[in-house]
Amino acid sequence: MKRVFKSIIVFIIIVLLSLCGVNIISGNGGEERNSKINNILILVNRKNGLDKSYIPMDLTIPEIPFSDEATNEEKQVAGIIKEPLEELINEAKKEGIILIGNSAYRSYESQEIIYNNRVRDEGKKSADAYVAKPGFSEHQTGLCIDITNKYRYFAEGTEEAEWLEKNCSRFGFIIRYPKNKKRITGIEYEPWHIRYVGKDVAKYIYDNGITLEEYLEK
Numbered sequence: 001m002k003r004v005f006k007s008i009i010v011f012i013i014i015v016l017l018s019l020c021g022v023n024i025i026s027g028n029g030g031e032e033r034n035s036k037i038n039n040i041l042i043l044v045n046r047k048n049g050l051d052k053s054y055i056p057m058d059l060t061i062p063e064i065p066f067s068d069e070a071t072n073e074e075k076q077v078a079g080i081i082k083e084p085l086e087e088l089i090n091e092a093k094k095e096g097i098i099l100i101g102n103s104a105y106r107s108y109e110s111q112e113i114i115y116n117n118r119v120r121d122e123g124k125k126s127a128d129a130y131v132a133k134p135g136f137s138e139h140q141t142g143l144c145i146d147i148t149n150k151y152r153y154f155a156e157g158t159e160e161a162e163w164l165e166k167n168c169s170r171f172g173f174i175i176r177y178p179k180n181k182k183r184i185t186g187i188e189y190e191p192w193h194i195r196y197v198g199k200d201v202a203k204y205i206y207d208n209g210i211t212l213e214e215y216l217e218k
């Protein structure tokens with residue numbers, strides 16, 4: 001009888017342990033979701049979208065100059081890029097180049113409004129050609145920012161665009177939509193849109209003249 005009792009106790013302990021095990025596993029799942037939100041190599045393009053609930057970790061406003069048009073939401077970046085971005089802007093200034101933040105984080109809801117307004121004003125065809133659908137804008141990651149200059153004219157050939165192209169990888173950023181890569185990125189050349197990927201990856205992408213898509217495929 002004592003033996004049977006002992007077996008029952010052992011059985012109960014095993015059941016309890018396995019229940020704990022289940023809890024531990026689901027706990028890890030939670031951590032995994034968080035690390036995904038902190039994943040600096042997350043790929044967002046026309047084929048890879050983000051969930052409506054995706055919000056970057058530690059959204060914060062960096063200490064850099066912003067254009068007057070930037071909304072408070074757009075001034076925010078994921079916490080992880082605050083310092084690298086400030087370093088980039090400060091170093092540019094030391095070298096005589098004034099860079100201004102224009103638009104960084106955009107929530108799913110904001111993108112939805114932008115997209116729907118475009119559809120209303122110019123039709124779905126125009127909206128689909130020029131505006132990312134909600135969930136498919138990299139700006140929702142908080143890992144990128146559109147830069148401008150004091151003339152609000154940030155185009156190829158300006159000294160600001162040239163400086164950014166040559167130097168942003170030193171701070172962990174890449175020109176996300178380079179020239180002649182539309183067939184891969186799905187987006188025309190945008191010299192103003194920089195994306196944080198960390199210094200090592202940025203250097204690799206810059207040195208090899210590739211895109212984030214090509215880097216992730218290798």
Ligand SMILES: [Zn+2]
Binds near residue numbers: 144145146
């Ligand atoms: Zn952009």
